[in-house]
Amino acid sequence: MQVTGQLSILHLILGASIPVMCVMLILSAASIVSWAMIIQRSKALKEATEDTRKFEDRFWSGVDLSKLYNEVSARANVSGMESLFKAGFKEFARLHKTNARQPSAVMEGTQRAMRVCLSREVERLEMHLPFLATVGSISPYIGLFGTVWGIMTSFIALGAVQQATLAMVAPGIAEALIATAIGLFAAIPAVIAYNRFSHRVEQLENAYANFVEEFSNILHRQAVSGGDGQ
Structure with missing residues (x-):
C-alpha cells in the first residue's frame, strides 16, 4: 500500500497540468535554495558567535591594545568584533596624531568609523535573510494558486459531462493538494529559520x-589623558 501510494503521488505530479507543474517546480526550487541558505547562514552565524566570544575574552584579558591591534591587522580576513576594533583603533591613532588637543574631534571620528563598520557587519550577518522571509511569506500563496487552478480544472471537467464521478475530479483535487503541500514544505522551514537567524543577528x-x-569609553580616557593609542 505504501509503495502504491508513493507511485500514485509521483504519477499525479508528473501528470499535473502545466500551470500546476510550474507551481510545483517554482516551489521545489525555492525550497532547495532556501535550504542551502539555511545551512550557510547557520554555519556563518555560529562562527560569528564563537569569534565574538573569543575576541571578547582576549580583549578583556588585559592585553595591550597596540599589541592586539597588530595581531588583528596581521590577519587577512577580519570580521565581526575584530573588524570593529580594527576600524576604531586605526582611526583613533590617525586622528590622535593630528588632533591630540581635541579629544572630542578624535572621538567623533573614531565613533563614526566604528558605526560605519558596524553597519557593514550587520549587513553581512543579515545576508540571505530577506530571501528566506520572501520564501516563507509567498510560498503558501503560490501553492494556493496551484490549489485553486487544480480545483478549477476539476470543476470545469465536471461541468462538461452529464454524469459526474469521483474518478473524474479526484486527480485535479489531488494535484491541487500536492501543490499546497509543497508550498507549506517550502514556507515552514524558511519562516522558522528566518525567525531564529533574526534573533541571533539581533544578539550579535x-x-x-x-x-x-565600551571601546569608545576606553579610547576617550586615552584621548583625554593624552595617551598615544599606538
Whole structure:
C-alpha cells in the first residue's frame, strides 16, 4: 500500500497540468535554495558567535591594545568584533596624531568609523535573510494558486459531462493538494529559520553595539589623558 501510494503521488505530479507543474517546480526550487541558505547562514552565524566570544575574552584579558591591534591587522580576513576594533583603533591613532588637543574631534571620528563598520557587519550577518522571509511569506500563496487552478480544472471537467464521478475530479483535487503541500514544505522551514537567524543577528548586533560603546569609553580616557593609542 505504501509503495502504491508513493507511485500514485509521483504519477499525479508528473501528470499535473502545466500551470500546476510550474507551481510545483517554482516551489521545489525555492525550497532547495532556501535550504542551502539555511545551512550557510547557520554555519556563518555560529562562527560569528564563537569569534565574538573569543575576541571578547582576549580583549578583556588585559592585553595591550597596540599589541592586539597588530595581531588583528596581521590577519587577512577580519570580521565581526575584530573588524570593529580594527576600524576604531586605526582611526583613533590617525586622528590622535593630528588632533591630540581635541579629544572630542578624535572621538567623533573614531565613533563614526566604528558605526560605519558596524553597519557593514550587520549587513553581512543579515545576508540571505530577506530571501528566506520572501520564501516563507509567498510560498503558501503560490501553492494556493496551484490549489485553486487544480480545483478549477476539476470543476470545469465536471461541468462538461452529464454524469459526474469521483474518478473524474479526484486527480485535479489531488494535484491541487500536492501543490499546497509543497508550498507549506517550502514556507515552514524558511519562516522558522528566518525567525531564529533574526534573533541571533539581533544578539550579535547588540554585542557589537555594546562593544563599540565600551571601546569608545576606553579610547576617550586615552584621548583625554593624552595617551598615544599606538
